[in-house]
Amino acid sequence: MKELAVHGGVPVRTEPFPARGHVGVEEKEVVAALFETAMASGAAPGYNGEEEQAYCEAFSAFMGGGYTDAVSSGTAGVYVALRALELEPFTEVIVSAVTDPGGMMPIPLLNLIPMVADTAPGCYNSGPDQIAALLSPRTIAIVVAHIGGEPADMVGIMEIARSRGIPVIEDCSQSHGARLHGQPLGTFGDIAVFSTMFGKHHSSGGQGGLVWTREETCYHQLRRASDRGKPFFLPEGATNVFASLNLNLNDLAAAIGRVQLRKLPAFVQRRREVVARLTEGLEDQGCVSVPRPLDGAEPSYWFLRMRFHPERSSVDKATFCQALSAEGLPVTADYRAALPHTMDWFVNRRVFGRSGYPWASPDYRGAPDRVFLCPNAHVAMETHFNLQIHEAWAAQEIADAVMIFQKVTAAYAA
Ligand SMILES: Cc1ncc(COP(=O)(O)O)c(C=O)c1O
Numbered sequence: 384m385k386e387l388a389v390h391g392g393v394p395v396r397t398e399p400f401p402a403r404g405h406v407g408v409e410e411k412e413v414v415a416a417l418f419e420t421a422m423a424s425g426a427a428p429g430y431n432g433e434e435e436q437a438y439c440e441a442f443s444a445f446m447g448g449g450y451t452d453a454v455s456s457g458t459a460g461v462y463v464a465l466r467a468l469e470l471e472p473f474t475e476v477i478v479s480a481v482t483d484p485g486g487m488m489p490i491p492l493l494n495l496i497p498m499v500a501d502t503a504p505g506c507y508n509s510g511p512d513q514i515a516a517l518l519s520p521r522t523i524a525i526v527v528a529h530i531g532g533e534p535a536d537m538v539g540i541m542e543i544a545r546s547r548g549i550p551v552i553e554d555c556s557q558s559h560g561a562r563l564h565g566q567p568l569g570t571f572g573d574i575a576v577f578s579t580m581f582g583k584h585h586s587s588g589g590q591g592g593l594v595w596t597r598e599e600t601c602y603h604q605l606r607r608a609s610d611r612g613k614p615f616f617l618p619e620g621a622t623n624v625f626a627s628l629n630l631n632l633n634d635l636a637a638a639i640g641r642v643q644l645r646k647l648p649a650f651v652q653r654r655r656e657v658v659a660r661l662t663e664g665l666e667d668q669g670c671v672s673v674p675r676p677l678d679g680a681e682p683s684y685w686f687l688r689m690r691f692h693p694e695r696s697s698v699d700k701a702t703f704c705q706a707l708s709a710e711g712l713p714v715t716a717d718y719r720a721a722l723p724h725t726m727d728w729f730v731n732r733r734v735f736g737r738s739g740y741p742w743a744s745p746d747y748r749g750a751p752d753r754v755f756l757c758p759n760a761h762v763a764m765e766t767h768f769n770l771q772i773h774e775a776w777a778a779q780e781i782a783d784a785v786m787i788f789q790k791v792t793a794a795y796a797a
Contacts, residue, residue, distance in 0.1 A: 387794050389709035395787045396711030401775045405646065406586070406639070413638040428634045435637035441644055442593055446567050446575070450602035452594045453587070453632035453640070454609050457556040457578025458485030460592035461526065464552045464574040465493050466627050467604035473747040474523035479509040479535070479554070480760040482528040484723040485578075486554045491734040494741040495523065499724040499755035502763050506674065507531060507688060507718070511539030513759070518547065521749055525551045529558035529568055531718075531769065532584075532654070532683035533676050537563055537571035544572075552576060556592075559584035560651035561683035569595055574605070579640055584654075584683060585647040587640030591632050653774035654684040657781060661687065661772070664785035669792045670696035670703065674767075686715070687770040698795045704768050706795065710787040713771040719764060724755055 386392030417428050439451040454460050465476070472494035478487050480499045490497040498517040503510030507530040514525060525544055527535050537553070544551045551572030555561070559577055561568040569575030577583075579591035594605050603616040607623075609630045614621035632640075662673045672690045676682050691700045698706075704716035723729060732739045742751040770784070 385790060387706050387709065387791065388711075389706040394710045395790060396783045398711075400711065400713050400771075400780055400783075401777075403773050403775050405643070405650065405774070406581075409642045410639045413642055414635055417635055417638055430631045430633040432634040432637075434634040434641065435632060438587075438637040438641040438644070439593075441641055442595065445644060445647070446570055446595050449570070449595055449597035450599060450605075452602065452605045452609055453637055454592040454594055454630045455632055456485065456580065456590045456630075457483070457554070457576060457583075457592045458489065459609070459628075459630035460556075460576035460578065460594045461486055461552065461554060462489035462492065462628070463594050463605055463608045463630055464576055465489055465495065465524065465526075466608035466625075467574070467601065468524060468550055469604070469625065470495055470523045473521075473741055473744050475517075475519060475521040475749060476524045476526060477514050477517045477522060478526040479528040479530070480722050480724060480755065480757040481507045481509075481530050481719060481763070482554065482723060483556065483578075484726065484728070486526065486528050486556065487723045488728070490526070491741050494744070496521075496741055496747060496749060497724065497729075498522070498753075499722075499757060501755075501757040502760040503536065504759050505690075505763065506533070507760075507763055507767070508533060508535035510536045511543055514540055515543050518543070519749065522547070522549055525549055525572075526554055527551060527572065528554040528556070529561060531688050532558045532561050532685040533688065534558065534561055534563040534568050534680045534682065536677055537568070541571050550574070556583065557685040558683055560647050562681040563677070564679040565681075570597065573598070574601065579643075584650055584685065585640065585643040587632060587636040587643065589636075591636050591640060593640075650774040651683045653776075654772065655681070657772050657774070657776045658682075658684050658687055660778075660781045661770075661784060664781065665788055668788055669796050671788060671792060684772060687772045688718075688767050689770055691766055691768060693766070695797050696792075696795050697797050700765070700768060703791065703795055706791045707787060710790060712784060712787045715769040715771065717764060718767065718769050722757065722760060722764070724757075 388394035500509040553572040556578035577593040579587040612623040612625040
């Protein structure tokens with residue numbers, strides 16, 4: 384058996400795995416063109432201009448219709464979606480345990496109480512049962528994250544939500560272009576949010592986000608919520624309708640996003656192919672396996688979630704992943720070492736100074752000290768790692784990845 388690189392042997396892969404290279408000449412040219420126009424006219428590139436409108440229209444078409452508002456980040460998108468719903472404070476919003484802090488923080492920032500839903504067993508996404516377990520007369524909205532490009536069970540979740548008339552926000556920040564039962568993810572709920580920061584499937588530059596809805600009246604609210612409550616779509620003479628922040632995107636970013644959006648279907652297609660080849664190559668690999676996605680799911684794989692089976696290995700997951708990394712494979716051993724609701728900000732209630740609000744408000748009728756144990760989520764974190772696949776992986780990368788897994792699983796077989 385070849386010696387593992389982690390023990391001084393020769394790594395399978397000496398060349399680094401390729402960078403995505405997803406931003407190129409086309410993006411540069413559209414930005415340059417905007418600068419040319421700005422310099423010729425003497426007016427700086429702005430926001431809510433033609434580029435942004437075209438980007439939003441193109442994204443709506445990508446979703447099969449509806450309306451899109453471009454915002455400054457995914458976090459801003461979640462804030463805008465919640466703000467647009469004008470939810471009464473000190474009510475409860477159910478939110479997925481495995482998410483980015485930016486997918487959860489807007490909830491208490493709007494004086495709403497986050498109720499943290501465990502994941503479905505064996506995966507990163509919360510499911511209908513975990514959401515149903517948190518319903519109360521105070522439940523006012525649900526925010527469902529689709530992690531790593533894998534769809535959560537939106538059919539089951541929407542059944543629960545519709546039966547109670549509770550609006551659902553799908554956080555698709557990590558799942559651009561994914562589908563479930565042939566339907567684009569994001570179109571099951573009432574509002575969908577996408578982060579378009581530079582690392583996402585398609586990006587609008589450094590930071591950015593999109594908020595989508597099929598309902599025109601909801602879109603009007605979204606537009607107001609992302610721009611200081613401006614009286615968009617209201618009769619002449621109306622003034623800013625509610626307090627909000629300025630969370631607009633801008634035309635430069637939108638121009639980049641528009642080019643990127645054209646590339647998105649090919650990115651997603653290639654990611655699926657890469658995962659299909661890897662899955663074939665990784666059958667019977669002892670202590671690792673590629674989990675099956677939900678029935679009817681067509682994930683878009685922001686990364687590939689992989690299962691580690693400790694009972695089939697002589698080492699723990701951390702040691703195993705270190706050995707993979709030493710062979711040159713881009714892996715993240717712990718997707719979320721700390722889930723957002725176990726972080727200091729949440730545990731110490733650091734949202735509005737030291738007041739403990741929104742939990743501490745006398746107007747909150749639930750249990751302010753409730754702890755969310757989320758056992759499935761913790762098991763999922765302990766028994767999975769992420770492989771950072773992407774569309775620039777060619778046959779060589781796939782072959783090398785398979786070889787690395789073969790080498791390391793053989794060395795560490797139980
Ligand atoms: C599920 C989820 N929600 C929200 C966000 C926040 O997006 P942004 O970083 O664009 O603010 C992210 C970021 O990765 C995310 O993964």
